[in-house]
Amino acid sequence: xxxRETLIRLQRFxxxxxxxxxxxxxxxxxxxxxxxxxxxxxxxxxxxxSGITDVKHFAYPMFAKAAGDRKVKLLESIxxxxxxxxxxxDDLAExxxxxxxxxxxxxxxxxxxxxxxxxxxxxxxxxxxxxLHRQNF
Numbered sequence: 001x002x003x004r005e006t007l008i009r010l011q012r013f014x015x016x017x018x019x020x021x022x023x024x025x026x027x028x029x030x031x032x033x034x035x036x037x038x039x040x041x042x043x044x045x046x047x048x049x050s051g052i053t054d055v056k057h058f059a060y061p062m063f064a065k066a067a068g069d070r071k072v073k074l075l076e077s078i079x080x081x082x083x084x085x086x087x088x089x090d091d092l093a094e095x096x097x098x099x100x101x102x103x104x105x106x107x108x109x110x111x112x113x114x115x116x117x118x119x120x121x122x123x124x125x126x127x128x129x130x131x132l133h134r135q136n137f
Contacts, residue, residue: 004106011099018092025085032074032081039071 046064047053054060055068 008102015095018095022088029081032078039067043067
């Protein structure tokens, strides 16, 4: 039984690790989305300042172009992180399912041991009652 408790503890640790990994990826995606919003605002301000919104125009502000390129790279990174997030969530669900299986098996064994103990106790009480009944006759 001790080894099963150790396995359950290990499985809980693995679930916690997967949950932490999912959380870290979600934080990174949120951070990139925040940076994209900031870049959009900076690009808009730069375009208003220069009066040029056409990226292909020869006088388009270099800062706005660089910020646009950075935005594209962040969007690509978000796409990659989203794929990682889906995999991490699947891994988490799988680990969580394994943990639940182990916990259910442990609970079933505990119930069985308790039932066996109670049956044994009841048997002893029945035996004692039968002996008392025999002594009275």
